[in-house]
Amino acid sequence: MQPTPTAIPLISFSINGEKVIGDFSSGEWCAVVRAFPIVSRALATGMALLPVATKDVCAAIKAKDEYKPFLNQRSVESIEAKMSFEGKRIEEEAKEKAEEYWKAAWEGEMNRDADNENNSLVQNNYLTDAQRSILRSKARPTTGCKCGSKTHTFVSDPKCVLFRDVKQFCAQNSINNVEDEKKKKGKKISTKGKGKLEAAYIRRFNQLREETAATKEEAEFVLKMEQNQCFGMKKAVFAPSSLCTVVLSAVAAVMDRIPKDRLLDPVELEMEDKMSIASKTNVDESKKQLESDEDDSDDEDEDMPLTALLKPQTPLKRLANNDSKLPSPKRPKQTESSIGQKSKAVPSAYILGEILMHISKTYGHLFLEPSHPNYAWQQRHRSTITTPLPKEVMFAGNPRKPGALSFVNVRFMLSEGRLARLKNNWLGHDKLKLPPQPTSEEMEQWKDEWTVTHLSSDAVTGIRHEIDLLENLGILRINQNGSVVLAHGWQKRIPHMILNEMRDAWGSDMDVNNLHCIHENIKSSLEDVWEYDADEWRYESDSLSDDDDVVYEDEEYELRKQIFLENYDTFVNSRKGVGEFGI
Numbered sequence: 001m002q003p004t005p006t007a008i009p010l011i012s013f014s015i016n017g018e019k020v021i022g023d024f025s026s027g028e029w030c031a032v033v034r035a036f037p038i039v040s041r042a043l044a045t046g047m048a049l050l051p052v053a054t055k056d057v058c059a060a061i062k063a064k065d066e067y068k069p070f071l072n073q074r075s076v077e078s079i080e081a082k083m084s085f086e087g088k089r090i091e092e093e094a095k096e097k098a099e100e101y102w103k104a105a106w107e108g109e110m111n112r113d114a115d116n117e118n119n120s121l122v123q124n125n126y127l128t129d130a131q132r133s134i135l136r137s138k139a140r141p142t143t144g145c146k147c148g149s150k151t152h153t154f155v156s157d158p159k160c161v162l163f164r165d166v167k168q169f170c171a172q173n174s175i176n177n178v179e180d181e182k183k184k185k186g187k188k189i190s191t192k193g194k195g196k197l198e199a200a201y202i203r204r205f206n207q208l209r210e211e212t213a214a215t216k217e218e219a220e221f222v223l224k225m226e227q228n229q230c231f232g233m234k235k236a237v238f239a240p241s242s243l244c245t246v247v248l249s250a251v252a253a254v255m256d257r258i259p260k261d262r263l264l265d266p267v268e269l270e271m272e273d274k275m276s277i278a279s280k281t282n283v284d285e286s287k288k289q290l291e292s293d294e295d296d297s298d299d300e301d302e303d304m305p306l307t308a309l310l311k312p313q314t315p316l317k318r319l320a321n322n323d324s325k326l327p328s329p330k331r332p333k334q335t336e337s338s339i340g341q342k343s344k345a346v347p348s349a350y351i352l353g354e355i356l357m358h359i360s361k362t363y364g365h366l367f368l369e370p371s372h373p374n375y376a377w378q379q380r381h382r383s384t385i386t387t388p389l390p391k392e393v394m395f396a397g398n399p400r401k402p403g404a405l406s407f408v409n410v411r412f413m414l415s416e417g418r419l420a421r422l423k424n425n426w427l428g429h430d431k432l433k434l435p436p437q438p439t440s441e442e443m444e445q446w447k448d449e450w451t452v453t454h455l456s457s458d459a460v461t462g463i464r465h466e467i468d469l470l471e472n473l474g475i476l477r478i479n480q481n482g483s484v485v486l487a488h489g490w491q492k493r494i495p496h497m498i499l500n501e502m503r504d505a506w507g508s509d510m511d512v513n514n515l516h517c518i519h520e521n522i523k524s525s526l527e528d529v530w531e532y533d534a535d536e537w538r539y540e541s542d543s544l545s546d547d548d549d550v551v552y553e554d555e556e557y558e559l560r561k562q563i564f565l566e567n568y569d570t571f572v573n574s575r576k577g578v579g580e581f582g583i
Contacts, residue, residue, distance in 0.1 A: 013078040015085060024074070024082055026443060030436040031070035032079060033450045035061045037464070041346045044468045049379040049389070050396050051458045051465040054080055070434070087454045090413060097412035102126045109164055118161050121148045127161070129235065129365035130405055136162050136222075154214055156221035163225045170228055226515055236517035239366035242378065242501055245518070246367060247466050250358040251476060251484055252519035254351065258483060265479045347467060348482025349452040350422035353414050355484070356455055356463060360411035362517050369404045372397030373568045377561055382473060382495050395571045399458050406461050413455060418448050425449075426482060486521075491529045492539055496552040499530055499537050 014021045024032070039060045043052045058079040061067050071079065106126035110119045135146050136155070144150040147162045155162050169175070226237045240246055255263060359367070370378065375398035400406055425432060425445060432445055456463040467484060470476040475494065477487040487493075503509075506516035508527060514520075531538050539550035 009073065010075050011073045011078070012075070013081045013085075015081075020085070022078070026438055026446075027070050027435045028074060029082070029086075030432075030446045031067045031434060032061065032083065033446055033453065034432075034434060035064065035067045036083070037346050037349075037453055039064065040464075041468070042344055044465075045472070049376075049383055049385075049393055051399075051462075051468075054083065058083075083454075086450065087457070087459065090451055090454050091409075091460070094409040094413045098128075098409045101412060102128045105165075109161075109168060112168055113161075113164060116159055116161065117151070118147060118149045118159055122161065128408075130408055132162055132165070133237075133365050154218040156214075156218040163222075166225045166229050166233065169233055173232060175228055175232055223513070227513055230513070230515055230517050234362060234517070236362050236366055237515040238505070238511075239363045239368075240501060240506060240516060240518070241370065242498060243367075243462065243466050244378075244382075244470065244495065245498055245501060245506070245522075246359055246363055247355070247463065247470065248475070248486070248522050249517070249519040250355045250362075251486060252521045253358050254354045255485055257354070258351075262481060262483055263479070263485050265481075345478045345480045346482060347464070347478055347484050348422075348426045349449045350419065350426040351482055351484050352456045352463065353419050353422050353452045356407070356410050356452070356461065357414045357419065359461075359463075360407045360409075360414070364405065364407040364409075364411060367405065367407055369398055369400045369402050369406050371402045372572075373565050375402075376568055377564050378497065379469075380564060381497055381561070382469065384472065391571050395568050400460070400462065410455050410461065413451055418451070421445050422448050422452070491525050492541075492550060494526060494530075496537065496557050499526070499532070499552065500554070500557070502526060503532055 011022045013024065036057060040052050040057045043057060043060060055076060058076045061079070062071055062074075062076060103126045106122070110116075113119070138146050140146060140153070145152050145157065145160055145162075146155060147160050149159065152159055154160070229235050230237060240249075369375075376395050379396075380394060421444070425448075432442065432449070436442055436446060455461060458465050467476060467478070471478055471487075473493050473495075474487050475490045477485050479485065502523070505511065506514075506518045506523070508523060511518075514523075529540050531540055535554045537552040537554075541549065
């Protein structure tokens with residue numbers, strides 16, 4: 001009879017005020033940091049409407065032999081509590097850094113414009129990009145300006161602070177400003193020698209003409225400032241309503257900065273090498289063959305029969321005959337099923353960090369979390385599941401606060417030094433291994449990984465879940481080295497709602513100046529293959545096969561959305577016990 005193994009005493013983790021009881025050792029915590037993205041990625045199916053619960057991931061980590069030696073004295077509840085505690089510390093640190101940054105930026109603005117009496121109008125002693133965006137989008141008040149000043153009316157006034165950050169950026173980077181261009185103003189009609197009634201009419205006419213000219217001048221000024229903000233400062237004026245669009249644009253932007261060899265899987269990289277070698281070999285052989293043909297042409301012509309001379313075998317034909325012995329340069333056709341099964345690779349912390357940084361800088365001041373019903377519809381609309389789902393899953397709302405600026409402070413936790421360390425780790429120059437070395441430098445690198453893990457989690461931004469979902473749809477691909485790229489043929493698999501958003505908001509026809517800052521590859525690739533006509537989207541394929549035809553009808557989309565939202569309201573009302581009229 002086997003002896004009963006000795007029970008391992010568990011160490012509980014708890015917070016009592018500011019005191020931490022039973023804190024994790026460096027080995028325990030680093031094991032959680034390493035395991036969480038790997039295990040959560042392995043558990044994610046990509047088809048589910050909801051991400052894998054943290055509790056389920058922690059239970060799976062405990063069951064892994066690789067991490068058992070580090071976490072055998074910790075319960076699932078303790079791991080969850082520790083992660084929540086460390087996540088809150090990151091969010092508090094981000095808020096503090098954001099406040100320090102905006103205070104310093106506002107102080108710099110005021111120092112460069114010290115004589116402006118409107119500096120004192122700003123509440124909290126600083127203006128953030130998000131606050132500026134809200135003020136700029138407001139309608140002009142009946143008296144005074146949007147900025148709150150009563151001394152001027154238009155934002156184009158030199159004393160207005162709403163676009164001062166852009167103007168100062170233009171001045172520092174030698175970018176032409178609208179204020180530098182002298183405007184010709186129309187002459188006022190004189191009232192001299194006119195009667196009282198006629199003079200009053202003339203004064204009213206002059207006032208209206210001045211207001212019209214000032215309004216036109218303000219519109220030109222705002223457009224110029226918005227263009228400088230987008231193309232110079234790399235900050236959008238408008239944000240897409242879908243996280244999917246934001247992620248695709250960010251992935252395309254990050255791909256531009258990553259070396260090509262890091263964007264391919266090892267198999268594809270090996271295939272490219274073979275293709276280049278085969279191509280070089282064919283060229284060399286064709287050159288040698290041409291030279292030998294030229295040297296021996298006279299002798300061969302004398303010995304060969306006349307019929308052979310009439311139909312010579314050219315070097316190109318010989319090359320074609322030899323091609324069957326070489327690796328095919330064509331890549332195998334990528335099906336949707338193979339995309340889903342191809343890889344369970346984990347996105348690199350560095351790549352996720354770059355994606356988060358791009359979104360936070362470009363859209364952090366604008367992108368708002370969708371409402372609960374809209375979030376549920378977005379998930380259901382893109383789901384590939386055809387079997388009935390529990391209503392608790394189908395109608396699950398946004399795990400983040402609707403209307404929140406979820407990316408606004410992310411950038412302040414992704415410093416240049418942090419991204420540089422993550423990049424070195426990704427490239428293999430400074431690979432972290434368990435158990436961790438108790439040095440301050442290495443523990444800082446582990447903190448880097450945890451920071452990205454938390455910022456990309458469903459509790460903060462939901463980027464990791466969005467990437468999982470887009471990979472399952474065949475729109476993104478996660479390579480074995482951790483890079484995230486656009487999948488081959490991704491345009492065909494784009495959801496209907498993204499095409500409608502492109503038509504109504506950020507497409508070339510609607511957003512001529514690209515004030516949404518959508519990456520050109522995303523915009524042009526979709527517009528090249530999708531055509532909208534007669535209330536439907538049609539995918540234009542070069543293939544003659546009917547299987548390549550895709551048609552999205554707006555009427556069907558709107559009907560499905562309406563039915564879903566009605567069912568959502570019914571479910572929420574019945575669950576809360578509150579009817580439509582609050583009974």
